[in-house]
Amino acid sequence: MRKLRFGIMASGRGSNAEAILQACREGKLQAEGALVVSNNPDAGVHEVAARFDAASQTIARPDFPDGGSFAETLIGAFRDAGVELILLAGYMRKVPPALLREYRGAVLNIHPALLPRHGGKGMYGIHVHEDVLRERDRETGVTVHYVDEEYDRGPILLQKGGVDVRADDTPEALAERVLELEHRAYPEAVALWMEKHRSIV
Numbered sequence: 001m002r003k004l005r006f007g008i009m010a011s012g013r014g015s016n017a018e019a020i021l022q023a024c025r026e027g028k029l030q031a032e033g034a035l036v037v038s039n040n041p042d043a044g045v046h047e048v049a050a051r052f053d054a055a056s057q058t059i060a061r062p063d064f065p066d067g068g069s070f071a072e073t074l075i076g077a078f079r080d081a082g083v084e085l086i087l088l089a090g091y092m093r094k095v096p097p098a099l100l101r102e103y104r105g106a107v108l109n110i111h112p113a114l115l116p117r118h119g120g121k122g123m124y125g126i127h128v129h130e131d132v133l134r135e136r137d138r139e140t141g142v143t144v145h146y147v148d149e150e151y152d153r154g155p156i157l158l159q160k161g162g163v164d165v166r167a168d169d170t171p172e173a174l175a176e177r178v179l180e181l182e183h184r185a186y187p188e189a190v191a192l193w194m195e196k197h198r199s200i201v
């Protein structure tokens, strides 16, 4: 089967991007990272991309006069790279609606909690785990979902729980345990998406 060409959007260190690119390298995913885009030129994800011989670019909204030209540039970059699926991996900005229209059903996000709990505006990174502790949840996990215009509300593709919340947990300790699960769940979700959406052999 021809390899799926995917793009990644990330704002930070890129450990999820790395887990997915590693799964490709090991042949666990019949896919290849065609383009990594970050809003941040200093993000660690650029180094991750370089280690896996994947192209990476910085495309940031403030560098554009308006949202329209920003979206056009993003779409153009992914189209030029032949990207069929876009993976948000710690992308901390709003995805332009025009990109979601262009890639309808083909933009996924990973969220470090069991949505619909602990999702929505302001719920990203460490804040998610702080909220889990504040709410005294006993269990947490990860969710991979389709992205639509509302934060963290698109249909769920894959969800994995089973991370126990301990009485003496800190947000950082919890984040670390959830991250391990993210690194297993995201490649699995990509494989699932390919099964569901690809008919090409």
Ligand code: GAR
Residues within 6 Å of the ligand: 010, 011, 012, 013, 014, 015, 016, 017, 089, 090, 091, 110, 111, 112, 123, 124, 125, 128, 179, 182
């Ligand atoms: C991950 O924990 C991811 O789930 C989270 O940001 C982290 C990025 O880490 N994303 C969100 O909170 C989105 N709402 P990484 O850069 O090492 O992959």
